[in-house]
Amino acid sequence: MKIGIVLTDPVDWTAERFIRGLKLAGVEPITIRLERAVSSISEITCEGLSLFDLDGLLVRDLGGGGLESSVFRFDILLELERTGIPVINPPSAIQLAANKHLSYWRLRRSNLPFPKTCVTSDISEAIVFVERVGTAVAKPIFGYKGLGIELITMERLDRIGEVIRERGVIYLQEFIPHNGRDIRAFVVGGEVVGAIYRLAPEDGWISNLSQGGTPERCSLTGAQKDLAIRAAGALGTLYAGVDLIESNDETFVLEVNGTPSGYGVFAACRVDVTRMIINLLMKRVRG
Ligand SMILES: Nc1ncnc2c1ncn2[C@@H]1O[C@H](COP(=O)(O)OP(=O)(O)O)[C@@H](O)[C@H]1O
Ligand SMILES: [Mg+2]
Structure with a gap:
Protein backbone atom coordinates (compact mmCIF):
# COMPACT_ATOMS: atom_id res chain seq x y z
CA MET A 1 0.00 0.00 0.00
CA SER A 92 -10.99 22.07 -0.37
CA ALA A 93 -11.17 22.20 3.44
CA ILE A 94 -7.46 22.98 3.79
CA GLN A 95 -7.86 25.73 1.22
CA LEU A 96 -10.91 27.21 2.91
CA ALA A 97 -9.37 27.10 6.39
CA ALA A 98 -6.19 28.76 5.12
CA ASN A 99 -8.17 31.74 3.84
CA LYS A 100 -9.31 33.85 6.81
CA HIS A 101 -11.70 35.98 4.75
CA LEU A 102 -13.48 33.11 3.01
CA SER A 103 -13.70 31.03 6.18
CA TYR A 104 -15.11 34.04 8.06
CA TRP A 105 -18.17 33.93 5.81
CA ARG A 106 -18.57 30.17 6.15
CA LEU A 107 -18.43 30.41 9.93
CA ARG A 108 -20.84 33.36 10.00
CA ARG A 109 -23.30 31.56 7.75
CA SER A 110 -23.27 28.69 10.24
CA ASN A 111 -24.24 31.22 12.91
CA LEU A 112 -21.06 30.71 14.87
CA PRO A 113 -20.08 33.56 17.21
CA PHE A 114 -17.22 35.33 15.47
CA PRO A 115 -15.58 38.64 16.47
CA LYS A 116 -16.60 41.68 14.40
CA THR A 117 -14.42 41.62 11.31
CA CYS A 118 -13.81 43.96 8.39
CA VAL A 119 -11.75 43.32 5.27
CA THR A 120 -11.11 46.17 2.86
CA SER A 121 -8.63 47.90 0.57
CA ASP A 122 -10.09 51.30 1.45
CA ILE A 123 -8.14 53.20 4.10
CA SER A 124 -11.04 55.37 5.30
CA GLU A 125 -13.42 52.39 5.60
CA ALA A 126 -10.77 50.58 7.67
CA ILE A 127 -10.40 53.63 9.93
CA VAL A 128 -14.19 53.81 10.45
CA PHE A 129 -14.14 50.14 11.55
CA VAL A 130 -11.31 50.66 14.06
CA GLU A 131 -13.07 53.74 15.45
CA ARG A 132 -16.15 51.57 15.93
CA VAL A 133 -14.44 48.69 17.75
CA GLY A 134 -11.77 50.70 19.59
CA THR A 135 -8.82 48.34 19.17
CA ALA A 136 -8.43 45.90 16.31
CA VAL A 137 -6.16 43.05 15.36
CA ALA A 138 -4.77 43.07 11.80
CA LYS A 139 -4.00 39.64 10.36
CA PRO A 140 -2.69 38.42 7.01
CA ILE A 141 -5.58 36.72 5.15
CA PHE A 142 -3.36 33.66 4.58
CA GLY A 143 -1.57 33.97 7.93
CA TYR A 144 -0.60 31.15 10.28
CA LYS A 145 1.34 30.54 13.51
CA GLY A 146 0.51 34.02 14.75
CA LEU A 147 2.89 35.54 12.18
CA GLY A 148 2.32 39.06 10.89
CA ILE A 149 -0.45 39.80 13.43
CA GLU A 150 -0.51 43.23 15.06
CA LEU A 151 -2.69 45.48 17.18
CA ILE A 152 -4.17 48.54 15.51
CA THR A 153 -5.01 51.07 18.19
CA MET A 154 -6.60 54.49 17.80
CA GLU A 155 -3.12 55.96 18.33
CA ARG A 156 -1.65 53.94 15.45
CA LEU A 157 -4.25 54.36 12.71
CA ASP A 158 -1.34 55.24 10.39
CA ARG A 159 -0.49 51.50 10.30
CA ILE A 160 -3.68 50.90 8.29
CA GLY A 161 -2.39 52.81 5.26
CA GLU A 162 0.99 51.10 5.56
CA VAL A 163 -0.56 47.61 5.65
CA ILE A 164 -2.85 48.36 2.69
CA ARG A 165 0.12 49.70 0.70
CA GLU A 166 2.14 46.56 1.56
CA ARG A 167 -0.59 43.94 0.99
CA GLY A 168 -3.27 45.69 -1.02
CA VAL A 169 -5.90 44.73 1.58
CA ILE A 170 -6.30 44.66 5.36
CA TYR A 171 -8.12 42.07 7.49
CA LEU A 172 -9.19 43.71 10.74
CA GLN A 173 -10.93 42.11 13.69
CA GLU A 174 -12.12 43.62 16.95
CA PHE A 175 -9.66 42.88 19.73
CA ILE A 176 -11.33 40.50 22.19
CA PRO A 177 -10.11 41.37 25.70
CA HIS A 178 -9.04 38.03 27.16
CA ASN A 179 -7.12 37.01 30.22
CA GLY A 180 -3.90 36.13 28.44
CA ARG A 181 -5.00 32.86 26.89
CA ASP A 182 -7.07 31.27 24.18
CA ILE A 183 -8.28 27.71 23.58
CA ARG A 184 -7.22 25.18 20.97
CA ALA A 185 -9.84 22.44 20.66
CA PHE A 186 -8.93 19.38 18.65
CA VAL A 187 -11.74 17.85 16.67
CA VAL A 188 -11.35 14.48 14.94
CA GLY A 189 -14.19 12.81 13.04
CA GLY A 190 -16.85 15.13 14.49
CA GLU A 191 -15.78 14.76 18.13
CA VAL A 192 -13.66 16.87 20.44
CA VAL A 193 -10.77 14.59 21.42
CA GLY A 194 -8.81 17.09 23.50
CA ALA A 195 -8.43 20.76 24.30
CA ILE A 196 -5.78 23.04 25.68
CA TYR A 197 -5.49 26.57 26.89
CA ARG A 198 -2.63 28.37 25.25
CA LEU A 199 -1.19 30.89 27.66
CA ALA A 200 0.39 33.89 25.97
CA PRO A 201 3.85 34.91 27.17
CA GLU A 202 3.86 37.49 29.96
CA ASP A 203 2.67 40.89 28.70
CA GLY A 204 1.77 39.29 25.39
CA TRP A 205 -1.63 38.66 23.83
CA ILE A 206 -0.72 36.23 20.99
CA SER A 207 -0.88 32.70 22.35
CA ASN A 208 0.29 30.46 19.46
CA LEU A 209 2.78 27.92 20.82
CA SER A 210 5.18 28.95 18.04
CA GLN A 211 5.06 32.49 19.47
CA GLY A 212 6.03 31.39 22.96
CA GLY A 213 2.59 30.27 24.20
CA THR A 214 2.36 27.49 26.82
CA PRO A 215 -0.13 24.59 26.56
CA GLU A 216 -2.26 23.75 29.59
CA ARG A 217 -5.02 21.18 30.00
CA CYS A 218 -8.51 22.58 29.46
CA SER A 219 -11.99 21.17 30.07
CA LEU A 220 -14.46 22.60 27.61
CA THR A 221 -18.09 23.24 28.45
CA GLY A 222 -20.65 21.35 26.39
CA ALA A 223 -21.44 24.57 24.51
CA GLN A 224 -17.77 25.12 23.68
CA LYS A 225 -17.44 21.55 22.42
CA ASP A 226 -20.46 22.11 20.24
CA LEU A 227 -18.93 25.32 18.84
CA ALA A 228 -15.67 23.56 17.97
CA ILE A 229 -17.47 20.66 16.27
CA ARG A 230 -19.72 22.98 14.27
CA ALA A 231 -16.79 25.20 13.23
CA ALA A 232 -14.73 22.20 12.04
CA GLY A 233 -17.75 20.92 10.11
CA ALA A 234 -18.57 24.32 8.58
CA LEU A 235 -15.26 24.28 6.72
CA GLY A 236 -15.49 20.61 5.75
CA THR A 237 -12.48 19.46 7.76
CA LEU A 238 -12.33 15.82 8.93
CA TYR A 239 -10.02 16.88 11.72
CA ALA A 240 -9.14 20.37 12.88
CA GLY A 241 -7.55 22.55 15.49
CA VAL A 242 -10.22 25.09 16.34
CA ASP A 243 -9.12 28.30 18.05
CA LEU A 244 -11.64 29.69 20.54
CA ILE A 245 -11.33 32.79 22.69
CA GLU A 246 -13.24 33.63 25.87
CA SER A 247 -14.25 37.07 27.03
CA ASN A 248 -16.47 37.52 30.07
CA ASP A 249 -19.16 34.86 29.56
CA GLU A 250 -18.85 34.61 25.81
CA THR A 251 -16.80 32.28 23.65
CA PHE A 252 -15.91 33.26 20.08
CA VAL A 253 -14.51 31.14 17.28
CA LEU A 254 -11.25 32.68 16.05
CA GLU A 255 -10.31 30.26 13.31
CA VAL A 256 -10.17 26.65 12.14
CA ASN A 257 -6.82 25.10 11.25
CA GLY A 258 -6.88 22.38 8.60
CA THR A 259 -3.27 21.29 9.12
CA PRO A 260 -2.83 21.74 12.89
CA SER A 261 0.04 20.58 15.05
CA GLY A 262 -0.83 17.79 17.47
CA TYR A 263 1.97 18.72 19.84
CA GLY A 264 0.17 20.96 22.36
CA VAL A 265 -2.67 18.57 23.11
CA PHE A 266 -0.17 15.73 23.52
CA ALA A 267 2.11 17.76 25.80
CA ALA A 268 -0.74 18.89 28.07
CA CYS A 269 -3.25 16.00 27.88
CA ARG A 270 -1.22 13.02 26.55
CA VAL A 271 -3.77 12.68 23.74
CA ASP A 272 -2.11 11.56 20.49
CA VAL A 273 -4.34 12.89 17.73
CA THR A 274 -2.07 11.57 14.98
CA ARG A 275 -3.22 7.99 15.74
CA MET A 276 -6.84 9.03 15.34
CA ILE A 277 -6.15 10.89 12.09
CA ILE A 278 -4.29 7.89 10.67
CA ASN A 279 -7.30 5.72 11.55
CA LEU A 280 -9.56 8.13 9.66
CA LEU A 281 -7.33 7.91 6.59
CA MET A 282 -6.92 4.13 6.71
CA LYS A 283 -10.70 3.63 6.97
CA ARG A 284 -11.09 5.65 3.77
CA VAL A 285 -8.24 3.90 2.01
CA ARG A 286 -9.68 0.48 2.81
CA GLY A 287 -13.28 1.72 2.53
N1 LIG B 1 -9.58 39.19 17.76
C1 LIG B 1 -8.63 38.82 18.62
N2 LIG B 1 -8.63 39.28 19.89
C2 LIG B 1 -7.67 38.91 20.76
N3 LIG B 1 -6.65 38.09 20.46
C3 LIG B 1 -6.59 37.59 19.21
C4 LIG B 1 -7.57 37.93 18.22
N4 LIG B 1 -7.28 37.31 17.08
C5 LIG B 1 -6.16 36.61 17.32
N5 LIG B 1 -5.73 36.77 18.60
C6 LIG B 1 -4.55 36.11 19.20
O1 LIG B 1 -3.64 35.85 18.14
C7 LIG B 1 -3.48 34.43 17.93
C8 LIG B 1 -3.39 34.10 16.45
O2 LIG B 1 -4.59 34.45 15.77
P1 LIG B 1 -5.29 33.50 14.72
O3 LIG B 1 -6.48 34.21 14.20
O4 LIG B 1 -5.51 32.16 15.32
O5 LIG B 1 -4.21 33.43 13.53
P2 LIG B 1 -3.08 32.33 13.16
O6 LIG B 1 -3.59 31.67 11.94
O7 LIG B 1 -1.84 33.13 12.89
O8 LIG B 1 -2.95 31.39 14.32
C9 LIG B 1 -4.69 33.81 18.61
O9 LIG B 1 -4.41 32.49 18.98
C10 LIG B 1 -4.90 34.75 19.79
O10 LIG B 1 -3.98 34.47 20.83
MG1 LIG C 1 -4.56 30.29 15.16
Whole structure:
Protein backbone atom coordinates (compact mmCIF):
# COMPACT_ATOMS: atom_id res chain seq x y z
CA MET A 1 0.00 0.00 0.00
CA LYS A 2 1.33 3.44 -0.93
CA ILE A 3 0.49 6.13 1.59
CA GLY A 4 2.09 9.52 1.08
CA ILE A 5 2.61 12.22 3.67
CA VAL A 6 2.96 15.79 2.49
CA LEU A 7 5.36 17.70 4.70
CA THR A 8 8.14 20.26 4.69
CA ASP A 9 9.76 19.55 8.08
CA PRO A 10 10.31 15.84 8.84
CA VAL A 11 11.42 16.51 12.43
CA ASP A 12 8.27 18.41 13.32
CA TRP A 13 6.52 16.53 16.18
CA THR A 14 3.30 15.90 14.25
CA ALA A 15 5.11 14.76 11.08
CA GLU A 16 7.27 12.37 13.12
CA ARG A 17 4.20 10.92 14.82
CA PHE A 18 2.42 10.50 11.50
CA ILE A 19 5.40 8.62 10.10
CA ARG A 20 5.76 6.48 13.22
CA GLY A 21 2.01 5.78 13.38
CA LEU A 22 1.79 4.71 9.75
CA LYS A 23 4.74 2.35 10.28
CA LEU A 24 2.94 0.86 13.30
CA ALA A 25 -0.10 0.37 11.05
CA GLY A 26 2.12 -1.70 8.75
CA VAL A 27 2.61 0.98 6.09
CA GLU A 28 5.93 2.44 4.97
CA PRO A 29 4.95 6.07 4.37
CA ILE A 30 6.31 7.96 1.39
CA THR A 31 7.41 11.49 2.17
CA ILE A 32 6.09 13.92 -0.43
CA ARG A 33 7.85 17.27 -0.76
CA LEU A 34 5.48 19.18 -2.99
CA GLU A 35 8.11 21.86 -3.59
CA ARG A 36 9.77 19.20 -5.77
CA ALA A 37 6.58 18.16 -7.62
CA VAL A 38 6.31 18.30 -11.39
CA SER A 39 2.98 18.57 -13.18
CA SER A 40 3.59 17.81 -16.84
CA ILE A 41 1.61 16.46 -19.80
CA SER A 42 -0.43 13.67 -18.19
CA GLU A 43 1.53 13.07 -14.99
CA ILE A 44 2.08 14.56 -11.56
CA THR A 45 5.33 13.29 -10.12
CA CYS A 46 7.43 14.01 -7.10
CA GLU A 47 11.05 12.87 -7.02
CA GLY A 48 10.28 10.26 -9.69
CA LEU A 49 7.13 8.85 -8.06
CA SER A 50 3.80 9.18 -9.87
CA LEU A 51 1.45 10.69 -7.32
CA PHE A 52 -1.51 9.10 -9.11
CA ASP A 53 -0.16 5.73 -7.86
CA LEU A 54 -0.80 6.64 -4.23
CA ASP A 55 -3.54 4.85 -2.27
CA GLY A 56 -3.94 7.69 0.20
CA LEU A 57 -2.38 10.95 1.27
CA LEU A 58 -1.99 12.66 4.64
CA VAL A 59 -1.24 16.37 4.53
CA ARG A 60 0.89 17.53 7.45
CA ASP A 61 1.81 20.88 5.97
CA LEU A 62 2.00 22.50 2.60
CA GLY A 63 4.69 25.06 3.39
CA GLY A 64 4.65 28.79 2.74
CA GLY A 65 5.97 30.64 -0.28
CA GLY A 66 4.26 32.93 -2.71
CA LEU A 67 0.65 32.90 -3.85
CA GLU A 68 1.27 31.09 -7.15
CA SER A 69 3.27 28.28 -5.58
CA SER A 70 0.67 27.82 -2.81
CA VAL A 71 -2.14 27.63 -5.35
CA PHE A 72 -0.07 25.15 -7.38
CA ARG A 73 0.35 22.84 -4.38
CA PHE A 74 -3.34 23.03 -3.48
CA ASP A 75 -4.26 22.26 -7.07
CA ILE A 76 -2.06 19.16 -7.08
CA LEU A 77 -3.97 17.87 -4.06
CA LEU A 78 -7.29 18.64 -5.77
CA GLU A 79 -6.23 16.71 -8.89
CA LEU A 80 -5.14 13.70 -6.82
CA GLU A 81 -8.44 13.73 -4.95
CA ARG A 82 -10.32 14.01 -8.24
CA THR A 83 -8.84 10.67 -9.34
CA GLY A 84 -10.30 9.04 -6.21
CA ILE A 85 -7.28 9.10 -3.89
CA PRO A 86 -8.39 9.79 -0.29
CA VAL A 87 -6.64 12.98 0.85
CA ILE A 88 -6.89 14.06 4.48
CA ASN A 89 -7.78 16.79 5.20
CA PRO A 90 -9.81 17.23 2.01
CA PRO A 91 -7.93 19.80 -0.09
CA SER A 92 -10.99 22.07 -0.37
CA ALA A 93 -11.17 22.20 3.44
CA ILE A 94 -7.46 22.98 3.79
CA GLN A 95 -7.86 25.73 1.22
CA LEU A 96 -10.91 27.21 2.91
CA ALA A 97 -9.37 27.10 6.39
CA ALA A 98 -6.19 28.76 5.12
CA ASN A 99 -8.17 31.74 3.84
CA LYS A 100 -9.31 33.85 6.81
CA HIS A 101 -11.70 35.98 4.75
CA LEU A 102 -13.48 33.11 3.01
CA SER A 103 -13.70 31.03 6.18
CA TYR A 104 -15.11 34.04 8.06
CA TRP A 105 -18.17 33.93 5.81
CA ARG A 106 -18.57 30.17 6.15
CA LEU A 107 -18.43 30.41 9.93
CA ARG A 108 -20.84 33.36 10.00
CA ARG A 109 -23.30 31.56 7.75
CA SER A 110 -23.27 28.69 10.24
CA ASN A 111 -24.24 31.22 12.91
CA LEU A 112 -21.06 30.71 14.87
CA PRO A 113 -20.08 33.56 17.21
CA PHE A 114 -17.22 35.33 15.47
CA PRO A 115 -15.58 38.64 16.47
CA LYS A 116 -16.60 41.68 14.40
CA THR A 117 -14.42 41.62 11.31
CA CYS A 118 -13.81 43.96 8.39
CA VAL A 119 -11.75 43.32 5.27
CA THR A 120 -11.11 46.17 2.86
CA SER A 121 -8.63 47.90 0.57
CA ASP A 122 -10.09 51.30 1.45
CA ILE A 123 -8.14 53.20 4.10
CA SER A 124 -11.04 55.37 5.30
CA GLU A 125 -13.42 52.39 5.60
CA ALA A 126 -10.77 50.58 7.67
CA ILE A 127 -10.40 53.63 9.93
CA VAL A 128 -14.19 53.81 10.45
CA PHE A 129 -14.14 50.14 11.55
CA VAL A 130 -11.31 50.66 14.06
CA GLU A 131 -13.07 53.74 15.45
CA ARG A 132 -16.15 51.57 15.93
CA VAL A 133 -14.44 48.69 17.75
CA GLY A 134 -11.77 50.70 19.59
CA THR A 135 -8.82 48.34 19.17
CA ALA A 136 -8.43 45.90 16.31
CA VAL A 137 -6.16 43.05 15.36
CA ALA A 138 -4.77 43.07 11.80
CA LYS A 139 -4.00 39.64 10.36
CA PRO A 140 -2.69 38.42 7.01
CA ILE A 141 -5.58 36.72 5.15
CA PHE A 142 -3.36 33.66 4.58
CA GLY A 143 -1.57 33.97 7.93
CA TYR A 144 -0.60 31.15 10.28
CA LYS A 145 1.34 30.54 13.51
CA GLY A 146 0.51 34.02 14.75
CA LEU A 147 2.89 35.54 12.18
CA GLY A 148 2.32 39.06 10.89
CA ILE A 149 -0.45 39.80 13.43
CA GLU A 150 -0.51 43.23 15.06
CA LEU A 151 -2.69 45.48 17.18
CA ILE A 152 -4.17 48.54 15.51
CA THR A 153 -5.01 51.07 18.19
CA MET A 154 -6.60 54.49 17.80
CA GLU A 155 -3.12 55.96 18.33
CA ARG A 156 -1.65 53.94 15.45
CA LEU A 157 -4.25 54.36 12.71
CA ASP A 158 -1.34 55.24 10.39
CA ARG A 159 -0.49 51.50 10.30
CA ILE A 160 -3.68 50.90 8.29
CA GLY A 161 -2.39 52.81 5.26
CA GLU A 162 0.99 51.10 5.56
CA VAL A 163 -0.56 47.61 5.65
CA ILE A 164 -2.85 48.36 2.69
CA ARG A 165 0.12 49.70 0.70
CA GLU A 166 2.14 46.56 1.56
CA ARG A 167 -0.59 43.94 0.99
CA GLY A 168 -3.27 45.69 -1.02
CA VAL A 169 -5.90 44.73 1.58
CA ILE A 170 -6.30 44.66 5.36
CA TYR A 171 -8.12 42.07 7.49
CA LEU A 172 -9.19 43.71 10.74
CA GLN A 173 -10.93 42.11 13.69
CA GLU A 174 -12.12 43.62 16.95
CA PHE A 175 -9.66 42.88 19.73
CA ILE A 176 -11.33 40.50 22.19
CA PRO A 177 -10.11 41.37 25.70
CA HIS A 178 -9.04 38.03 27.16
CA ASN A 179 -7.12 37.01 30.22
CA GLY A 180 -3.90 36.13 28.44
CA ARG A 181 -5.00 32.86 26.89
CA ASP A 182 -7.07 31.27 24.18
CA ILE A 183 -8.28 27.71 23.58
CA ARG A 184 -7.22 25.18 20.97
CA ALA A 185 -9.84 22.44 20.66
CA PHE A 186 -8.93 19.38 18.65
CA VAL A 187 -11.74 17.85 16.67
CA VAL A 188 -11.35 14.48 14.94
CA GLY A 189 -14.19 12.81 13.04
CA GLY A 190 -16.85 15.13 14.49
CA GLU A 191 -15.78 14.76 18.13
CA VAL A 192 -13.66 16.87 20.44
CA VAL A 193 -10.77 14.59 21.42
CA GLY A 194 -8.81 17.09 23.50
CA ALA A 195 -8.43 20.76 24.30
CA ILE A 196 -5.78 23.04 25.68
CA TYR A 197 -5.49 26.57 26.89
CA ARG A 198 -2.63 28.37 25.25
CA LEU A 199 -1.19 30.89 27.66
CA ALA A 200 0.39 33.89 25.97
CA PRO A 201 3.85 34.91 27.17
CA GLU A 202 3.86 37.49 29.96
CA ASP A 203 2.67 40.89 28.70
CA GLY A 204 1.77 39.29 25.39
CA TRP A 205 -1.63 38.66 23.83
CA ILE A 206 -0.72 36.23 20.99
CA SER A 207 -0.88 32.70 22.35
CA ASN A 208 0.29 30.46 19.46
CA LEU A 209 2.78 27.92 20.82
CA SER A 210 5.18 28.95 18.04
CA GLN A 211 5.06 32.49 19.47
CA GLY A 212 6.03 31.39 22.96
CA GLY A 213 2.59 30.27 24.20
CA THR A 214 2.36 27.49 26.82
CA PRO A 215 -0.13 24.59 26.56
CA GLU A 216 -2.26 23.75 29.59
CA ARG A 217 -5.02 21.18 30.00
CA CYS A 218 -8.51 22.58 29.46
CA SER A 219 -11.99 21.17 30.07
CA LEU A 220 -14.46 22.60 27.61
CA THR A 221 -18.09 23.24 28.45
CA GLY A 222 -20.65 21.35 26.39
CA ALA A 223 -21.44 24.57 24.51
CA GLN A 224 -17.77 25.12 23.68
CA LYS A 225 -17.44 21.55 22.42
CA ASP A 226 -20.46 22.11 20.24
CA LEU A 227 -18.93 25.32 18.84
CA ALA A 228 -15.67 23.56 17.97
CA ILE A 229 -17.47 20.66 16.27
CA ARG A 230 -19.72 22.98 14.27
CA ALA A 231 -16.79 25.20 13.23
CA ALA A 232 -14.73 22.20 12.04
CA GLY A 233 -17.75 20.92 10.11
CA ALA A 234 -18.57 24.32 8.58
CA LEU A 235 -15.26 24.28 6.72
CA GLY A 236 -15.49 20.61 5.75
CA THR A 237 -12.48 19.46 7.76
CA LEU A 238 -12.33 15.82 8.93
CA TYR A 239 -10.02 16.88 11.72
CA ALA A 240 -9.14 20.37 12.88
CA GLY A 241 -7.55 22.55 15.49
CA VAL A 242 -10.22 25.09 16.34
CA ASP A 243 -9.12 28.30 18.05
CA LEU A 244 -11.64 29.69 20.54
CA ILE A 245 -11.33 32.79 22.69
CA GLU A 246 -13.24 33.63 25.87
CA SER A 247 -14.25 37.07 27.03
CA ASN A 248 -16.47 37.52 30.07
CA ASP A 249 -19.16 34.86 29.56
CA GLU A 250 -18.85 34.61 25.81
CA THR A 251 -16.80 32.28 23.65
CA PHE A 252 -15.91 33.26 20.08
CA VAL A 253 -14.51 31.14 17.28
CA LEU A 254 -11.25 32.68 16.05
CA GLU A 255 -10.31 30.26 13.31
CA VAL A 256 -10.17 26.65 12.14
CA ASN A 257 -6.82 25.10 11.25
CA GLY A 258 -6.88 22.38 8.60
CA THR A 259 -3.27 21.29 9.12
CA PRO A 260 -2.83 21.74 12.89
CA SER A 261 0.04 20.58 15.05
CA GLY A 262 -0.83 17.79 17.47
CA TYR A 263 1.97 18.72 19.84
CA GLY A 264 0.17 20.96 22.36
CA VAL A 265 -2.67 18.57 23.11
CA PHE A 266 -0.17 15.73 23.52
CA ALA A 267 2.11 17.76 25.80
CA ALA A 268 -0.74 18.89 28.07
CA CYS A 269 -3.25 16.00 27.88
CA ARG A 270 -1.22 13.02 26.55
CA VAL A 271 -3.77 12.68 23.74
CA ASP A 272 -2.11 11.56 20.49
CA VAL A 273 -4.34 12.89 17.73
CA THR A 274 -2.07 11.57 14.98
CA ARG A 275 -3.22 7.99 15.74
CA MET A 276 -6.84 9.03 15.34
CA ILE A 277 -6.15 10.89 12.09
CA ILE A 278 -4.29 7.89 10.67
CA ASN A 279 -7.30 5.72 11.55
CA LEU A 280 -9.56 8.13 9.66
CA LEU A 281 -7.33 7.91 6.59
CA MET A 282 -6.92 4.13 6.71
CA LYS A 283 -10.70 3.63 6.97
CA ARG A 284 -11.09 5.65 3.77
CA VAL A 285 -8.24 3.90 2.01
CA ARG A 286 -9.68 0.48 2.81
CA GLY A 287 -13.28 1.72 2.53
N1 LIG B 1 -9.58 39.19 17.76
C1 LIG B 1 -8.63 38.82 18.62
N2 LIG B 1 -8.63 39.28 19.89
C2 LIG B 1 -7.67 38.91 20.76
N3 LIG B 1 -6.65 38.09 20.46
C3 LIG B 1 -6.59 37.59 19.21
C4 LIG B 1 -7.57 37.93 18.22
N4 LIG B 1 -7.28 37.31 17.08
C5 LIG B 1 -6.16 36.61 17.32
N5 LIG B 1 -5.73 36.77 18.60
C6 LIG B 1 -4.55 36.11 19.20
O1 LIG B 1 -3.64 35.85 18.14
C7 LIG B 1 -3.48 34.43 17.93
C8 LIG B 1 -3.39 34.10 16.45
O2 LIG B 1 -4.59 34.45 15.77
P1 LIG B 1 -5.29 33.50 14.72
O3 LIG B 1 -6.48 34.21 14.20
O4 LIG B 1 -5.51 32.16 15.32
O5 LIG B 1 -4.21 33.43 13.53
P2 LIG B 1 -3.08 32.33 13.16
O6 LIG B 1 -3.59 31.67 11.94
O7 LIG B 1 -1.84 33.13 12.89
O8 LIG B 1 -2.95 31.39 14.32
C9 LIG B 1 -4.69 33.81 18.61
O9 LIG B 1 -4.41 32.49 18.98
C10 LIG B 1 -4.90 34.75 19.79
O10 LIG B 1 -3.98 34.47 20.83
MG1 LIG C 1 -4.56 30.29 15.16
